[in-house]
Amino acid sequence: AQTVTQSQPEMSVQEAETVTLSCTYDTSESNYYLFWYKQPPSRQMILVIRQEAYKQQNATENRFSVNFQKAAKSFSLKISDSQLGDTAMYFCAFMKTNTGNQFYFGTGTSLTVIP
């Protein structure tokens, strides 16, 4: 079975500062995908960043980057130059590479960017 753990229920960061959200997972699969989804208040979840497990290079999308440690089964999200619009719930998710392609989610981290 796959499990995803986000140990930080709530976090806050000053605008323009950097914050790191942690995520660990457990799986016996060798190939899989990892994701960070963002859910602003009363809005749908949107994809922030994705990482393929077979790629050693950490994914980066503008101010968002990940620190993927496959051996440690860790997948943290770094947000640089935090903006007020980054305030949201952030979900870490795991996906096997089978045809069903269901996501396994963590419980989420509520991030507040303080002006």
Place this chain on the structure above:
Amino acid sequence: EPEVTQTPSHQVTQMGQEVILRCVPISNHLYFYWYRQILGQKVEFLVSFYNNEISEKSEIFDDQFSVERPDGSNFTLKIRSTKLEDSAMYFCASRATGGVGNTEAFFGQGTRLTVV
């Protein structure tokens, strides 16, 4: 930009009543999903749907649950006899294709179901 839409945004129902949650996936998508999140807990997979049939379902998705794509655009989740523990946020999602070539799922904003 195309998006997944869900209606209603909030549904209150009495225990034992049937409820239907509606979703309109993105029009050219082929894979559809329902997830739920009980308050304070993780988002849990319920069911995936492809080619007009269920492709995978979780232990949560028992005989009280059913899904349907009645008219080629809507994707519905029906709970036949709601229980208090069915109270949760229900998310619909869709993907363009399966396999590893297209991994992004697009989510709706959710329906909050409250069973009283």
